[in-house]
Amino acid sequence: EVQLxxxxxxxxxxxxxxxxxxxxxxxxxxxxxxxxxxxxxxxxLEWVSVSYAGGATYYADSVKxxxxxxxxxxxxxxxxxxxxxxxxxxxxYYCARGPNYQHFMDVWGKGITVTVSS
Amino acid sequence: QSALTQPASVSGSPGQSITISCTGTNxxxxxxxxxxxxxxxxxxxxxxxxxxxxxxxxxxxHRFSGSKSGNTASLTISGLQxxxxxDYYCASYTSRSTWVFGGGTKVTVL
Numbered sequence: 001e002v003q004l005x006x007x008x009x010x011x012x013x014x015x016x017x018x019x020x021x022x023x024x025x026x027x028x029x030x031x032x033x034x035x036x037x038x039x040x041x042x043x044x045l046e047w048v049s050v051s052y053a054g055g056a057t058y059y060a061d062s063v064k065x066x067x068x069x070x071x072x073x074x075x076x077x078x079x080x081x082x083x084x085x086x087x088x089x090x091x092x093y094y095c096a097r098g099p100n101y102q103h104f105m106d107v108w109g110k111g112i113t114v115t116v117s118s
Numbered sequence: 119q120s121a122l123t124q125p126a127s128v129s130g131s132p133g134q135s136i137t138i139s140c141t142g143t144n145x146x147x148x149x150x151x152x153x154x155x156x157x158x159x160x161x162x163x164x165x166x167x168x169x170x171x172x173x174x175x176x177x178x179x180h181r182f183s184g185s186k187s188g189n190t191a192s193l194t195i196s197g198l199q200x201x202x203x204x205d206y207y208c209a210s211y212t213s214r215s216t217w218v219f220g221g222g223t224k225v226t227v228l
Contacts, residue, residue, distance in 0.1 A: 035217060037164075044121070044222035045156070045164065045207050050215070058216045061119050094164070103152035103211040104169035111163065 002026040002107055004095050008079075009112035016116070017083040022095030022109060024076045029053075033098045034078040035105055036069065038091035048093070051078055053100055063089075085116045122147065122208055122220035129226040130198045138223045140191040140208035146218055148189035152211035155184060155193045158222075159204045168193060195225070203227045 008020040022034060036048040051057045051069045059067060066084040071077070078095060092113050096105035123141040130136040140147065140155075147153055155168035166175055168184040171191060181196045191210075195202055208220040 037219070044205075045158070045209075045219045046121075047209070047217040047219055050217060052215075056215070058214065060216070096164075102169075103150070104154040104166055105156075105164075105209075106166050106169075106175065108163045108165075 002097075004097060004107055004109035006093060006095055006109045006112035009093065009114045011115045011117065012085055013118050014085060014087055014116055016085050017081070018085065018114060019079055019081050020093055020112060020114065021077050021079045024078075024097070027097070028073070029071060029076055029078055030073045032100055034069075034071075035096045035098060036067075036080055037094045037096055037105075037108075038089075039094070039111075040088070040091040043091075046091075049080065050098075082114070085114075087116050090114065090116045119212075119216070119218060122210060122218055124206075124208060124220035124223045126221070127224045127226065129228055130195075131228045132198055132200060134198050135194060135196045136198060136225065137195075138193045138206055138208075138225070140193070140210075140220045142189050142191075142210055142218070144189060145213040146210040147186065147191050147208075149213055150211050151186070153184065153186060153191040154209050155182075156207045156209065157204050158207060164207065198227055200227050 068081045092111040094111045097107040156164040158164040172184040
């Protein structure tokens with residue numbers, strides 16, 4: 001079954017760092033782009049980042065300079081390293097697949113919770 | 119990177135048709151035919167229901183349809199059913215090679 005699974009969430013203090021991983025099954029991340037989308041409690045979906053198969057990566061202004069996305073094609077994973085975490089980064093983080101040269105997200109992970117609190 | 123504008127809530131009776139609007143700018147909705155819509159039940163995973171403005175993925179009910187005029191895209195649910203009660207989000211590719219979501223619309227079936 002084609003799927004994405006996020007791991008690595010948890011409780012972290014403001015200013016701390018956390019790494020969340022997205023592992024793909026039954027397809028290779030090297031042939032797709034992967035987006036990160038988050039949903040803060042009681043809020044809507046917010047686009048966070050996109051990692052294109054060609055290597056380009058883009059970030060929302062709200063996380064630029066603090067989040068870094070990387071790919072490991074050998075492990076078939078895409079990670080997001082979060083640093084300088086803020087209370088407002090508290091959210092469920094989803095990774096989602098977008099087929100190359102297409103412009104939608106057709107497979108989503110179940111999401112993982114990141115809580116930033118002292 | 120302002121969010122696309124959606125109404126906070128829309129309601130309708132079973133069997134009725136409802137339309138959710140999604141307004142952006144020339145740099146996103148108006149500049150590309152790359153608007154997608156997602157259905158999201160609380161606690162579950164968002165589901166793609168419309169892509170490229172008006173295309174339905176395999177398995178999505180025909181009562182869901184999409185359109186676009188200028189900087190505004192729309193999702194119409196025809197023959198509203200109780201199971202359609204969920205949050206709906208539009209999303210668009212942008213001129214900066216990024217993405218932007220709408221604020222979401224809560225659909226209530228009366």
